[in-house]
Amino acid sequence: MAKMPTIRVLIILALHHNWIIHQLDVSNDFLHGTLSETIHMHQPPGFQDSLHPNHVCRLKKALYGLKQSPREWYATLSNHLTRYDFHISASDQSLLTYKSGNIRLYILIYVDDILLTGNSQTEIHKLLSNLHENFHMRNLGSLSQFLGIQAHKTTSGIILHQQPYAKKIIEIAGMSQSKTVPTPIPCKVTTTNTFNDPHDNPNLYRQIIGSLQYLTLTRPDIQFAVQQLCQHMQHPLKRHHEALKRLLRFIHGTIQTGIPLKRDSLILQGCVDADWASNQQDRSSISGFCNFLGQSPISWQVKKQSTIARSSTEAEYRALAAEATEILWLR
Template sequence: MYFLVYVDDIILTGNSSTAINTLITNLNSRFPMNDLGTISQFLGIQVIHTTYGLHLNQSHFAQTILSRAGMTNCKPVSTPSHLKSTPSNSNSNAFANPTLYRQLAGSLQYLTITRPDLSFAVNRVCQHMKNPTIAHFEALKHLLRFLQGTIHTGFPLFRDTPTLRSYVDSDWAGDETEHKSTIGYCNFLGSSLISWAVKKQNAVARSSTEAEYQALATAAIETIWIRWLLQELNIPQLTVTKLFCETTSAIALANNPVLHARTKHIEVYCHYIRSCIRDNHLQVHHISTKDQLADLFTKALPAPRFHLLSDKLVSSSEATA
């Protein structure tokens, strides 16, 4: 969640010590305040100051989750999700302690604040909070075993040029029960990952192009909002934001305003991406599947692919920018 504070027409920006001091002075004149010094912990998030910026982690909170589940000594696994999902009709007996399942799933959801690599697996686990089965709890335990082996993994924030860029992907009909697609997108400011999301689409897409096109529209809404926020924070984006997508047919559809029989059924809101391109706020670029960072948010991946994308999410590389 983002907060924007105005004090006497001064907007706080990340690189201005003068603005920070002015803000503190103005707030202190109106409210009783204590200066706690340099941030080290906030809402269970540990903050470590480094030469490149900040490093965030929730290792203590992760340890608490494992302790609550009774899995502090469990054997780690290499990925948070099984590569092949368990069939819905297999081991479908209700889990005996649904309250525990919901507590663990909710805690894991909060953990994704600093663990984007867990987002897809946590999203799948949280879809079954109403009536969890034994098979669903086994999937949750697999996720906890991965957490055990990566408990100290953190999340870096870099000091560099604040240029916004985005990645979006969709797994067409990836849900084996409802045949709905899963979309995922992430936004970088410079080298820092600042927002990401995993979401199952509301309607069944009739083609991979439609699924990817809907994902583009959803990601565009988030990206434009971030551009507006940065403008308010006096960090305007002077160039068009690049949105990377791997499906050439969806890119062509976004750039071509001509409708035909195969696209008339697509919801009107999806065409929002066209106005963003027309207004020169976004440019949709093709990216190869092997370089698509958002792939991590749409499906379970083999261990080598999973770890490659996880490392790229938190690295300072901007090879595709």
């Protein structure tokens, strides 16, 4: 599966050069994979051999439910594209590039969803014809929705947002009629006698937090709050539930917010910071970074450091090291 920063970089690259981004969808993608391993299965209901009831079937093609299916599908598609003179990127194996003279084509694979762009519409149509001949594939036109993320075109570029997904999370939490707040976390915490009591519905807490992690793909403004709440998924307390409700109220008021990807320069720059010993329980530090291509954010992260820093300088250097690796990978 393609990494989300790769998807954002590809969109910005296409915007910068005024390329059209084609969106493809493969029908029954896993069934295209040819198994390279010996796998047997019981005779399926309705297709039993009455003469040999104890025999088993040897699979030639991948089926849904096999752990080998995603790998075999990717191998089938990537091998076909490499025979077409595409090359697999060493940084992200879901990105394949084609270079011939002045022609440049880029294809990005996320299971059965594919993005295709390049500087030659003639070569793109040849490739589309080739793919349609070998796979059951639909051309969905230009980029509009990808992996549940809406792409809204503007005069300066594209805005990626997840408004329907955010509405669904708020409805599951039962907060459709809640009042909005201006910040995702409170500036001052008010404690009560029941503040440290266990939350009465931890499964719902975990479900919502898991959904919010996917929402951070287009909402870097809630990344820190989600990171804080994720640390209490095992035993959430009522104070954590109150913090979650505040975050949902903030999302409710900013439900149309997304990230703008602009038709801008391709200058890569990043910002990084660390909060030394901010965790009162174990005195661990928190690192955070955000990287931009031009004016467009392409990758961000908030993470608790794995080791205890003995000074603010050490915490800053650890954060800088994590940011340096991300920058090198993006380049």
